[in-house]
Amino acid sequence: xxxxxxxxxxxxxxxxxxxxxxxxxxxxxxxxxxxxxxxxxxxxxxxxxxxxxxxxxxxxxxxxxxxxxxxxxxxxxxxxxxxxxxxxxxxxxxxxxxxxxxxxxxxxxxxxxx
Amino acid sequence: xxxxxxxxxxxxxxxxxxxxxxxxxxxxxxxxxxxxxxxxxxxxxxxxxxxxxxxxxxxxxxxxxxxxxxxxxxxxxxxxxxxxxxxxxxxxxxxxxxxxxxxxxxxxxxxxx
Numbered sequence: 001x002x003x004x005x006x007x008x009x010x011x012x013x014x015x016x017x018x019x020x021x022x023x024x025x026x027x028x029x030x031x032x033x034x035x036x037x038x039x040x041x042x043x044x045x046x047x048x049x050x051x052x053x054x055x056x057x058x059x060x061x062x063x064x065x066x067x068x069x070x071x072x073x074x075x076x077x078x079x080x081x082x083x084x085x086x087x088x089x090x091x092x093x094x095x096x097x098x099x100x101x102x103x104x105x106x107x108x109x110x111x112x113x114x
Numbered sequence: 115x116x117x118x119x120x121x122x123x124x125x126x127x128x129x130x131x132x133x134x135x136x137x138x139x140x141x142x143x144x145x146x147x148x149x150x151x152x153x154x155x156x157x158x159x160x161x162x163x164x165x166x167x168x169x170x171x172x173x174x175x176x177x178x179x180x181x182x183x184x185x186x187x188x189x190x191x192x193x194x195x196x197x198x199x200x201x202x203x204x205x206x207x208x209x210x211x212x213x214x215x216x217x218x219x220x221x222x223x224x225x226x227x
Contacts, residue, residue, distance in 0.1 A: 041219070042217035042220055043158070045215065090157055090158070105158040105159070107157040
């Protein structure tokens with residue numbers, strides 16, 4: 001199974017809402033990632049988890065809060081978002097962090113902030 | 115810091131014609147290079163990767179890429195394009211420190227029948 005799943009597929013939320021994005025993989029990977037992709041732009045790295053610990057935070061605003069409850073699951077908690085946060089949020093995983101392992105991407109969650 | 119340039123924003127080719135998508139990278143040491151494809155509204159699928167060794171790498175769906183260190187390039191090729199190849203293609207570089215992918219701006223491929 002080489003699949004990364006993400007739920008929900010689409011999410012519409014108001015600026016005062018709290019919501020969460022979920023990502024799951026069952027490939028035994030120990031590195032997981034969140035990317036943000038604006039329309040007509042490449043993905044931009046947000047967070048990297050290695051062995052369930054946050055290893056990279058690319059200066060992401062605190063209204064985005066990642067969580068890695070176990071080695072298969074990655075969440076992104078959203079609170080008080082702005083309309084400019086509307087984007088496709090991609091999750092990825094790889095066997096480990098370090099020395100170039102390929103990343104497997106999920107289909108993404110399309111987020112719209114109203 | 116590493117960076118990737120994809121000079122062509124859009125490319126249109128006829129079905130059955132050959133394809134070459136350009137990618138130039140900037141990184142002082144040994145780069146790890148990838149090509150990903152993304153269909154509209156979808157995630158990214160890895161086409162191929164270069165870590166070391168043979169500079170001509172084969173990927174899925176009939177794609178190949180050639181690493182040329184002297185030109186800092188990693189161009190993607192396909193001898194005969196199919197309509198289903200229409201998508202956006204991203205070149206990406208990772209460093210020896212690992213797993214901090216930097217993507218190029220992407221090239222949108224249109225296939226005309």
